[in-house]
Amino acid sequence: MNELKLTNNAGRRAGKTAILIIYTGGTIGMYRNPESGTLSNFDFKRLVSFVPELQQFDYDISSYAFDPPVDSSDIGPDQWVSIARIIADNYDRFDGFVVLHGTDTMAYTASALSFMLENLGKPVVFTGSQLPVGELRTDGKENLLTAVEIAAARDADGQPMVPEVCIFFENRLMRGNRTTKINAEGFNAFRSFNYHSLAHAGIHIVYERQYIHHTAYRLPLKPHYRLDRRLAVLTLFPGIRREIVAAVLGIDDLRAVVLKTYGSGNAPQRPWLIEELQAAQQRGIVVVNVTQCAEGAVEMARYETGKQLLLCGVVNGYDSTIESIITKLMFLLGEGYQGDTLRQQLATPIAGEFTLHN
Numbered sequence: 279m280n281e282l283k284l285t286n287n288a289g290r291r292a293g294k295t296a297i298l299i300i301y302t303g304g305t306i307g308m309y310r311n312p313e314s315g316t317l318s319n320f321d322f323k324r325l326v327s328f329v330p331e332l333q334q335f336d337y338d339i340s341s342y343a344f345d346p347p348v349d350s351s352d353i354g355p356d357q358w359v360s361i362a363r364i365i366a367d368n369y370d371r372f373d374g375f376v377v378l379h380g381t382d383t384m385a386y387t388a389s390a391l392s393f394m395l396e397n398l399g400k401p402v403v404f405t406g407s408q409l410p411v412g413e414l415r416t417d418g419k420e421n422l423l424t425a426v427e428i429a430a431a432r433d434a435d436g437q438p439m440v441p442e443v444c445i446f447f448e449n450r451l452m453r454g455n456r457t458t459k460i461n462a463e464g465f466n467a468f469r470s471f472n473y474h475s476l477a478h479a480g481i482h483i484v485y486e487r488q489y490i491h492h493t494a495y496r497l498p499l500k501p502h503y504r505l506d507r508r509l510a511v512l513t514l515f516p517g518i519r520r521e522i523v524a525a526v527l528g529i530d531d532l533r534a535v536v537l538k539t540y541g542s543g544n545a546p547q548r549p550w551l552i553e554e555l556q557a558a559q560q561r562g563i564v565v566v567n568v569t570q571c572a573e574g575a576v577e578m579a580r581y582e583t584g585k586q587l588l589l590c591g592v593v594n595g596y597d598s599t600i601e602s603i604i605t606k607l608m609f610l611l612g613e614g615y616q617g618d619t620l621r622q623q624l625a626t627p628i629a630g631e632f633t634l635h636n
C-alpha cells in the first residue's frame with residue numbers, strides 16, 4: 279500500500295500552529311456513484327475542495343493521504359501501525375493531528391493508537407462523517423473543522439488542551455478508548471458510556487478539563503508497533519453449546535479470550551463451562567470478562583453466576599469497551615506479555631481505558 283503522501287511539506291512556520299490531517303478513507307471522502315448508487319472513495323484533494331473553510335484557519339495545515347483511501351472495514355493492525363508511524367515520524371513538526379477515518383471501526387483504531395502512542399503529549403483527534411462531504415446535508419464539514427480546532431487548541435499556559443487520542447463526532451469530544459459506534463444512521467453516532475465527554479461543541483467548545491488526561495512530566499513519545507492477534511472473542515448467549523465454547527478455546531496458538539458475559543459479568547452455571555475455562559487457562563490462555571451491556575462494569579463477586587468465573591481465574595475487564603479490550607490485548611501480547619504477566623498488565627489502566635473499582 280502506498281499511503282504516504284505529505285502535501286504542503288510544511289510543518290510549523292514561525293509562530294503558527296501546525297496541524298497534520300491524516301486521511302485514511304471512509305464516508306467523509308466518498309461520492310455516490312449515480313449508476314450503482316453505492317459509495318466509493320475519492321482522493322484527499324477533492325475532499326478538501328469541498329471544505330474551503332479550512333483555508334480560513336490561521337494554521338499551517340498539511341496532510342497525509344492513504345492512497346487508495348480505505349473503507350474502515352478494511353482497516354486493522356497493519357493500518358494502525360501506519361497511522362502510528364506517520365504520527366511518530368512527524369511528531370516534532372506538528373502541534374496536533376486529525377485522523378479522518380471511516381466510522382465503522384474508528385473506535386478500534388482510536389483505542390489501538392491510545393496504547394501504541396506511549397507518552398503522547400499532543401492531540402490526536404479522530405473524526406469522520408455519516409454523509410459524504412460533498413452531499414448537501416453532510417455532517418463531515420463541521421466534524422472536520424471542529425476536529426482541527428480541537429487539535430490546535432491550547433490552554434492559558436500554551437499547553438495542548440487535549441493531549442489524548444480522542445474521537446470528535448457531532449458535538450462531543452470523547453476519549454478514543456472509551457468510545458463505541460452506536461448508530462448506523464444518526465449524526466450522533468458515537469457514545470462514551472462509561473466516561474465523561476472531554477468537551478462539548480456548541481456556540482463555544484467547552485472543555486471538561488477535569489476529565490482530560492494530563493501528565494506532569496513531558497516524556498518523549500514512545501511509539502509501539504508490535505501487535506499480536508492471537509486472541510478471540512466469545513459471546514455468551516442463552517443455550518450456547520459446549521462444542522462452541524470448546525471450539526473457540528481450542529484454537530491453536532490462542533493466548534487470550536475476551537468473554538462477553540451478561541450484566542455485571544455473569545455466565546450460566548454449567549459445570550462444563552467452568553471445566554472448559556479452567557482447562558483453557560491451564561493451557562496458558564488468559565480469559566478476560568467484559569459485559570455485553572453498553573454501560574456499567576463487571577463485578578464478578580456480586581452474584582454466584584459471576585463468582586464462579588472469578589474463582590476459576592477469569593480476569594476482570596471492568597468497564598472496558600470491547601474495542602478497547604481487543605486492541606489492548608493485541609498491544610500487550612505484541613509487547614510479549616503472556617499468562618501471569620499479561621494478567622498483571624490487564625489490572626492497571628494504560629491510557630485511561632477503564633475505571634478501577636474496588
Ligand code: ASP
Nearest residue numbers: 304305349350380381382
Ligand atoms: N463504511 C464506512 C467506513 O467505515 C462508513 C463510514 O465511514 O461512516 O469506512
